[in-house]
Amino acid sequence: MARILAPLAGASLLALALPAAAQQHDHHPAPQPQQPPAAAPHAGHDMSGMAPSAHVMAGTLGPWPMTREASGTSWQPDASNHGGVHWSSGDWTFMAHAQLNLTYDWQNGPRGDDKTFVSGMIMGSARRDFADGSTLNLRAMLSPDPFMGKEGFPLLLAAGETADGVTPLVDRQHPHELVMELSASYAKPLTDKDTVFAYIGYPGEPAFGPPAFMHRMSAMDSPEAPITHHWLDSTHIVFGVATLGWAHDRLKLEASSFTGREPDQNRYDFDPPEFDSWAVRASWNPTANWSLQASYADVTGPEQLEPDENDRKLSVSAIQTRRLGAEGWWSTTLAWGRKINDHDESKDGWLLEGAISPDDRWTVFARAERIETDELVPAVGGGHGDLYTVAKASVGAVHDWRLSDNLRFGLGALYSVNQVPGALEPLYGGDPDGGMLFMRLKVQ
Template identity: 55%
Template sequence: MNHEQMGAVPMAGMEHGARQGGHEMTGALGPYPMERESSGTAWQPDESEHMGLMTSSGNWMLMAHGTLNFVYDHQSGRRGDDKAFASGMLMGMAQRPLGNGKLQLRASLSPDPLMGARGYPLLLASGETANGQDRLIDRQHPHDLFMELSASVSQNIGAKSSVFLYGGLPGEPAFGPPAFMHREAIMDSPEAPISHHWLDSTHISFGVLTAGLVIDNVKVEVSRFNAREPDQHRWNIETGPLDSTAVRLSWNPTRELSLQGSWGKFIDPEQLEPGVDQKRLSASLLYARELSPGWKLAGTLAWGRKTVEHHDDDAFVAEASLKHSDWTIFGRGEVTENRELLPLQEHGPAFRVGKVSIGAVRDFRISPHLSVGAGALFALNFVPDGLKPYYGTSNPTGMMGFFRLKLD
């Protein structure tokens, strides 16, 4: 086919996966269903939703999808704030056969820098910096303009086996579950998780090289990467030594499940804590299933641990969504042990804090590949007595209302 328009191809819940020219479309990294691939080199369940606007040109298969959110955010209590902002991402992918495998190029951009260096209010979130001097506390940092600029090449070494090499500047190393905006259970929420810096803050790493081996439903991979978190300059591309290491083992025992366990040694990740290294562990289970025609259930269970100067701090996350027709209901529960909630230059005491949120969004199709949606969410936060004087209450709340534009 030459420049043949395929349209938006729905890939979720299809018995034999997505098809192109009568053939099942396989992943960029191995001979398995394309639906299995998520952010970076991470896996998700084979039953995951994987929609995009697709076309072909010669030997190239091209895909694009994106979401633009317009959000009004209200966070209550003494540390609360209000803000209107835009967030989202636009992703493009080009893929073609190469030898006995595939070559893939991928780019992902975000409008987040437009919201300003201080990001948006989000109680109990912390990490990164807005000015190079102070850590953001009770705010979610904006993502960089360039979320991913990557290339991968794979070669099949058997009917169900392959080897691959992935590189990105920026890219995502082999650590943790798929980044939160790619997890089907919670991708419809405009709110970042407070567990972000335990599980998936490396999804924008300025320098990544990953080598992997796939044997049927098992994948093992090793990354060397630059662990320094993006700085306050959100429009540029940064560089640094690939001196950190991550190892991840992934297993998809059924079409509905995807499990991973990972370990990482992060060299000098924090701009405001020079010379302080971290070790991290992560384990997760992702679930996706079409309950019946028109009904889709997705879930996430994840755990992460940060070890900094012999202190082990954990985070636990549970996410779920239920989709029916144009409606999506989503929710998340989290617990983190956070040492960054007081305005100290060094890590302070660990406070165990928690959060639950629930929301819904209704989409309206305005063209075959474009929809608009309207939604809202409510969040209830839980802080211990030691933090109550700072927040004014044990249970500050958060609310978001949003409109969105989706290209799929």
């Protein structure tokens, strides 16, 4: 245990100063003259699944609860949490949110490794509502991931992108960009239930897949990235995206044009926009507790090391979130993704994950995944190798202490096991396991 805890012993807490006007908990914001209107329950929204005391602000893309909106233009259940500190100045309303994890990660077996790193995100947005009901929203998101180094962190069975522009990352999770999102959206109501909207990002997230894993309630408390990331939501950072959409009450249809190439190995710059790929997505929230989506993407040259290989991607997901008492919640995500290359070879990925928080102190989370991958053992001379079916399962928990109305400190741990076929057992030493210890700060 001394070896595990030593990297964490000298960590210092980050003091985040917020404007005086923002010193309020997001569930009980002080009244502000410029505050966006709340989404009324009688406007076609069944709010029975939400905490009775929750204050629900209107969404930025339409007349629904803001809790419905997740990463990019994706939807989650209305019963979800909306984390953020809000304040107003003139005609503008601002939001800030942050989560930073200091993690010690160890992965066992011949292909394992260990590392201490910082991950997370810092988000901010500025919103203006106009007299005709339209809304302009500007959003920025930063990540400390690049500071962990180009090789990211150890994660058995994960693969995708490159560390140095020459070597593919295998059994490691790549770091995300320093700037994860710079976006603007504009929504205009047509009727009481119909809205059209536009979203542009550089970088941003196109209309594909469920909300990105760090924004899903079923995943956001775990510092471990899913190995299904490149099946379901790896397009959440693309350098150039434009989305147009229409929403009618609980149904949303949208289409995106975006840059297919994944970010290069330089995580601090801005890659040139190409707008050479496209995606479509249909989303439906039948009740306050459910969010369903189906999407398709045609992606041009996603991999830097194989620029002439294109992908077609399919995704279907269902998210259920329920409130537990005044402060608790339970969220589950079931998702399937398929990647099809130019040779009509398909690879499927399955994910089932969930998290439960009975109060504002404890959260328990778990995940099970199964993927078909040809990236774990590269072919002789480079490129993808043989196709293998592998699986991973993890379970963990985190305990939070509230330091102030808007600041929480948490300590957590997780344990994971990996399953590989017999042909890969000599490389992995059987079915290796691993784990993570982490401390975190959350501003919300």
